[in-house]
Amino acid sequence: MSDIGQILAARDRQSGHVRQTPLLSSPMLDAIAGRRLLVKAECLQHTGSFKFRGAWSAITGLPEESIRRGVIAYSSGNHAQGVALAARLRELPACIIMPSDAPWPKIRNTQELGADVVLYDRVRESREEVVERVNAVRNLALIRPFDEPLVIAGQGTCGLEIAEQAGQARIDQAEVLVCCGGGGLTSGIALALENRAPGLRPRPCEPEGFDDVARSLDAGTIKTNARVSGSICDAILTPAPGELTFPIMKRLCGAGAGIVVSEEDCLRAMALAYAHLKIVIEPGGAVALAAALFHPDHISSDTVVAVASGGNVDPSMFRRALDRLGSDAKKTAGASD
Amino acid sequence: MSDIGQILAARDRQSGHVRQTPLLSSPMLDAIAGRRLLVKAECLQHTGSFKFRGAWSAITGLPEESIRRGVIAYSSGNHAQGVALAARLRELPACIIMPSDAPWPKIRNTQELGADVVLYDRVRESREEVVERVNAVRNLALIRPFDEPLVIAGQGTCGLEIAEQAGQARIDQAEVLVCCGGGGLTSGIALALENRAPGLRPRPCEPEGFDDVARSLDAGTIKTNARVSGSICDAILTPAPGELTFPIMKRLCGAGAGIVVSEEDCLRAMALAYAHLKIVIEPGGAVALAAALFHPDHISSDTVVAVASGGNVDPSMFRRALDRLGSDAKKTAGASD
Numbered sequence: 001m002s003d004i005g006q007i008l009a010a011r012d013r014q015s016g017h018v019r020q021t022p023l024l025s026s027p028m029l030d031a032i033a034g035r036r037l038l039v040k041a042e043c044l045q046h047t048g049s050f051k052f053r054g055a056w057s058a059i060t061g062l063p064e065e066s067i068r069r070g071v072i073a074y075s076s077g078n079h080a081q082g083v084a085l086a087a088r089l090r091e092l093p094a095c096i097i098m099p100s101d102a103p104w105p106k107i108r109n110t111q112e113l114g115a116d117v118v119l120y121d122r123v124r125e126s127r128e129e130v131v132e133r134v135n136a137v138r139n140l141a142l143i144r145p146f147d148e149p150l151v152i153a154g155q156g157t158c159g160l161e162i163a164e165q166a167g168q169a170r171i172d173q174a175e176v177l178v179c180c181g182g183g184g185l186t187s188g189i190a191l192a193l194e195n196r197a198p199g200l201r202p203r204p205c206e207p208e209g210f211d212d213v214a215r216s217l218d219a220g221t222i223k224t225n226a227r228v229s230g231s232i233c234d235a236i237l238t239p240a241p242g243e244l245t246f247p248i249m250k251r252l253c254g255a256g257a258g259i260v261v262s263e264e265d266c267l268r269a270m271a272l273a274y275a276h277l278k279i280v281i282e283p284g285g286a287v288a289l290a291a292a293l294f295h296p297d298h299i300s301s302d303t304v305v306a307v308a309s310g311g312n313v314d315p316s317m318f319r320r321a322l323d324r325l326g327s328d329a330k331k332t333a334g335a336s337d
Numbered sequence: 338m339s340d341i342g343q344i345l346a347a348r349d350r351q352s353g354h355v356r357q358t359p360l361l362s363s364p365m366l367d368a369i370a371g372r373r374l375l376v377k378a379e380c381l382q383h384t385g386s387f388k389f390r391g392a393w394s395a396i397t398g399l400p401e402e403s404i405r406r407g408v409i410a411y412s413s414g415n416h417a418q419g420v421a422l423a424a425r426l427r428e429l430p431a432c433i434i435m436p437s438d439a440p441w442p443k444i445r446n447t448q449e450l451g452a453d454v455v456l457y458d459r460v461r462e463s464r465e466e467v468v469e470r471v472n473a474v475r476n477l478a479l480i481r482p483f484d485e486p487l488v489i490a491g492q493g494t495c496g497l498e499i500a501e502q503a504g505q506a507r508i509d510q511a512e513v514l515v516c517c518g519g520g521g522l523t524s525g526i527a528l529a530l531e532n533r534a535p536g537l538r539p540r541p542c543e544p545e546g547f548d549d550v551a552r553s554l555d556a557g558t559i560k561t562n563a564r565v566s567g568s569i570c571d572a573i574l575t576p577a578p579g580e581l582t583f584p585i586m587k588r589l590c591g592a593g594a595g596i597v598v599s600e601e602d603c604l605r606a607m608a609l610a611y612a613h614l615k616i617v618i619e620p621g622g623a624v625a626l627a628a629a630l631f632h633p634d635h636i637s638s639d640t641v642v643a644v645a646s647g648g649n650v651d652p653s654m655f656r657r658a659l660d661r662l663g664s665d666a667k668k669t670a671g672a673s674d
Contacts, residue, residue, distance in 0.1 A: 022359055022381060027422070028449060041381075043615040044359060085364070105612065112365060274655075275442065278380040278648035280615040311615035315659040318611075322652040 002149050002248060004195040007156035007188065010057040014157060017089065018053055019045055021158075023165040023305070026276035034296045036303040038169070039273070039289060040162055043281050043311030047109070049235070050158055050185055050309050051075075051082035051145075057154025058143045059086040070094060072140035074127040077106025078235050078310050079145040084113035095140055097130045103234060103314045122229060146184030147242035155185040159192025159202075162305060166197055173199040174303040177259065177288035180204035180213050181236030183245030185309060190252035200305070202252060205259045205291040207233040207266065207284070213241045213249065214258025222246055232263050232317065235284030235310050259298050265290035270321035273308065283317065285310035339486050339585060341532040344493035344525065347394040351494060354426065355390055356382055358495075360502040360642070363613035371633045373640040375506070376610070376626060377499055380618050380648030384446070386572070387495055387522055387646050388412075388419035388482075394491025395480045396423040404429060409477035411435070411464040414443025415572050415647050416482040421450035432477055434467045440571060440651045459566060483521030484579035492522040496529025496539075499642060503534055510536040511640040514596065514625035517541035517550050518573030520582030522646060527589035537642070540594045541586065542628040544570040544603065544621070550578045550586065551595025559583055569600050569654065572621030572647050596635050602627035607658035610645065620654065622647035 024039045042050040059071065070093030073083040080096040087094035094115040098107055099122045111117050120130045131142060144151065162176060176193060178186045183204065190202040204213045210231055215223040224240040231237055241249065249257075266283040269290035273281050281289070288306040292299065313321075361376045379387040396408065407430030410420040417433040424431035431452040435444055436459045448454050457467045468479060481488065499513060513530060515523040520541065527539040541550045547568055552560040561577040568574055578586065586594075603620040606627035610618050618626070625643040629636065 019359065019361075022356065024356075024381060026383075027425075028446070044361060044378075046363075048613075048615050088364075109365070274617055274652075276385075278385050278617040280611055280617060315611075315662050319656060319659065322656065325652050 002152045002187065002191060002244065004191055006149060006153035007160060007192050010061065010150070010153040011157045011160060013060040014056060018056055018157065020161055021045055024277045024279065028276045029272060029293065032272065032293050033304065035299070037292055038303065038305045039277055040158065040305060040307045041277070041279050042158060042307055042309045043279055043285055047081035047085050048310060048312045049078040049082065049285065050155060051078040052085060053157050054151035054154035054184060055079065055082035055086040055143065058148060058150040059090055059092070061150040062141060067092060067141040069138065070140045071143050072097070072131055072134060073143045073145065074131060075145055076102045076234050077110070077312060080106065080110040080115070081113060081312070083143055084110050084115035088114045095134055095138065097127050097134070103312065105314055106312050109312070146182035147244045149244065152184050152188045152245065154188070156188030156192045158185065158307065159189035160196060162189065163193055163196035163200065166200060166305065171303050172197070173301055174305050175299055175301045176200050176202045176305045176307070177205050177291050178202060178307045179236055179285055179287040179309040180206050182238040183213060183241045183249050185307070186253070187245040187248035190248055194252055203257045203259060204249065204253060205261060205288040206236070207231050207287055208260055208262050210237055211258060211260045212238070214260055216241050216246060217250060217253055217257055218255050220250065220255065233266060233284035233287060235282060236287065259291040259295055261287055261290040261295065265294045267321045268324045269293055270318070271325040274322065275325055279308060280311040280313065280318065281308045282310050282313035339489045339524065339528060339581065341528055343486060343490035344497060344529050347398065347487070347490040348494045348497060350397040351393060355393055355494065357498055358382055361614045361616065365613045366609060366630065369609065369630050370641065372636070374629055375640065375642045376614060377495065377642060377644045378614070378616050379495060379644055379646045380616055380622055384418035384422050385647060385649045386415040386419065386622065387492060388415040389422060390494050391488035391491035391521060392416065392419035392423040392480065395485060395487040396427055396429070398487040399478060404478040406475065407431060407477045408480050409434070409468060409471060410480045410482065411468060412482055413439045413571050414447070414649055417443060417447040417452070418450060418649070420480055421447050421452035425451045432471055432475065434464050440649065442651055443649050446649070483519035484581045486581065489521050489525045489582065491525070493525030493529045495522065495644065496526035497533060499526065500530055500533035500537065503537060503642065508640050509534070510638055511642050512636055512638045513537050513539045513642045513644070514542050514628050515539060515644045516573055516622055516624040516646040517543050519575040520550060520578045520586050522644070523590070524582040524585035527585055531589055539590055540596060541590060542596045542598060542625040543573070544568050544624055545597055545599050547574050548595060548597045549575070551597055553578050553583060554587060554590055554594055555592050557587065557592065570603060570621035570624060572619060573624065596628040596632055598624055598627040598632065602631045604658045605661045606630055607655070608662040611659065612662055616645060617648040617650065617655065618645045619647050619650035
């Protein structure tokens with residue numbers, strides 16, 4: 001069972017290693033959102049996403065004995081980089097199993113952080129089989145991307161920061177929108193907010209076609225996605241919510257909490273984050289901001305917090321986002337004439 | 338005379354209004370720089386540059402009586418936005434004189450922040466004449482972009498943060514590279530470091546062709562630039578160091594302190610900040626980072642701090658920077674084969 005004690009313990013282990021990320025804002029984004037909008041810039045975390053929090057929590061929290069030979073993880077890229085850097089800082093070998101169609105900066109950065117990268121073909125192989133094959137020889141400790149209590153606890157430290165930063169800004173009521181794949185970040189944040197800022201309500205946000213968490217919350221039981229790939233939001237495509245994360249989200253988010261956005265919304269949110277916050281976010285990391293900006297009718301609080309969960313984006317994809325800015329900019333200029 | 342007391346007073350007036358910006362880093366950038374590199378991300382400040390610090394300091398520090406009718410400023414864009422937002426927050430009218438060839442996002446954002454924008458033709462008119470024409474009717478308080486003690490004090494708060502953040506990271510010796518136009522930021526930071534972190538040495542960085550501060554420091558007397566425009570580093574093109582800022586830089590930076598970088602260096606630094614720090618910086622805000630990354634022979638300390646001073650960049654210019662990433666990325670990949 002994950003609880004606030006584990007999150008506080010994870011924070012104690014972070015000191016000097018995990019970055020406290022800022023809560024950003026812009027009058028222009030407030031105007032578009034129609035309410036006060038605060039953006040938790042987790043793209044500024046080490047390795048460019050919140051995933052370093054969970055990876056560091058796991059690598060510093062697992063028994064010394066179990067990780068002595070090193071660690072292994074499967075990931076399309078953000079968990080990969082988080083585990084690679086955490087292992088490097090602890091001077092442990094890391095082997096990362098990555099799909100061969102992952103964005104190239106994610107593969108390259110994982111390698112540059114010193115991990116052995118093993119690529120696999122998503123269509124013909126299962127990542128679990130690849131892990132088994134590697135581990136027949138190396139016997140490394142598997143660090144799961146979300147369904148692992150130490151990882152949930154690490155992601156929860158982001159929720160502690162949101163609670164504290166909201167408190168400093170004298171905000172005690174708000175909806176907190178979280179980009180959601182398997183639910184590690186959402187459930188960690190939900191646990192932290194329940195304990196530290198009960199007026200802040202966590203809500204998972206997902207891309208169209210991959211709204212397994214929204215549908216599972218509505219049904220009260222785990223539902224799966226029809227597809228496992230085919231969205232630009234590569235960072236948050238999971239087949240279903242986790243067995244550990246779902247009960248937490250069910251209790252703390254509940255039916256009707258999910259918000260679903262289009263890929264176009266994500267690209268527009270990336271462009272506006274570039275223009276008004278000066279941060280780089282990837283499509284999967286823009287889902288919550290897209291919900292805050294373009295789905296105001298689904299939100300009722302005067303203040304909304306959106307977690308910008310990652311920024312590892314291929315330049316060609318970022319160009320696609322910048323394309324949206326031209327037309328948005330003209331629209332805005334026209335509106336103020 | 339500007340001094341540490343004014344900087345501390347400016348910080349007292351900032352509380353809850355000016356953002357403390359993070360000190361970012363990446364193992365990949367350390368590797369390129371050949372030393373530990375910390376980036377002070379002032380692009381994440383309100384209005385996307387450090388200029389809000391000085392503008393807020395001036396607007397909250399000038400006598401109530403003198404600014405009652407409102408404020409006026411001339412600026413190619415970053416001081417413009419800083420003054421516009423500060424005035425709006427204090428519910429004062431603001432009039433900003435901007436060159437008609439300023440980047441369009443800077444002009445648009447200044448307008449959206451509620452200021453009256455008066456455009457002028459850099460070639461045919463002088464900004465001082467335009468200010469006089471407006472003030473014949475409106476009699477607004479002029480807030481100079483750098484040669485104003487309250488503005489220097491406001492920019493100096495960035496130096497206080499660098500001193501504190503370096504202390505937390507246990508760094509007591511480092512060179513601090515600062516993007517330098519008229520010298521408001523450099524002189525403010527220099528005063529703060531002198532008092533709070535004397536082992537941190539401030540160094541002004543400038544683009545080729547606009548190295549008036551470097552040449553002035555070498556000569557010990559104020560030198561001017563041959564040109565006043567014609568660089569992509571629009572934010573930091575000034576004809577000469579200020580009469581107030583130069584004596585401070587002369588005393589605290591000294592001869593040989595300046596570093597000069599090419600436009601190409603700036604574009605490459607922007608691309609690497611995108612890839613590894615997830616921040617958006619503009620050419621003029623990338624000068625110090627470019628010096629840290631591509632001029633290692635001019636730096637002697639084990640740790641270098643580079644101030645990324647602004648991020649208000651037109652998408653077309655940002656695309657030019659992203660173009661550099663392709664070739665840099667290939668080079669890096671090749672090197673690690």
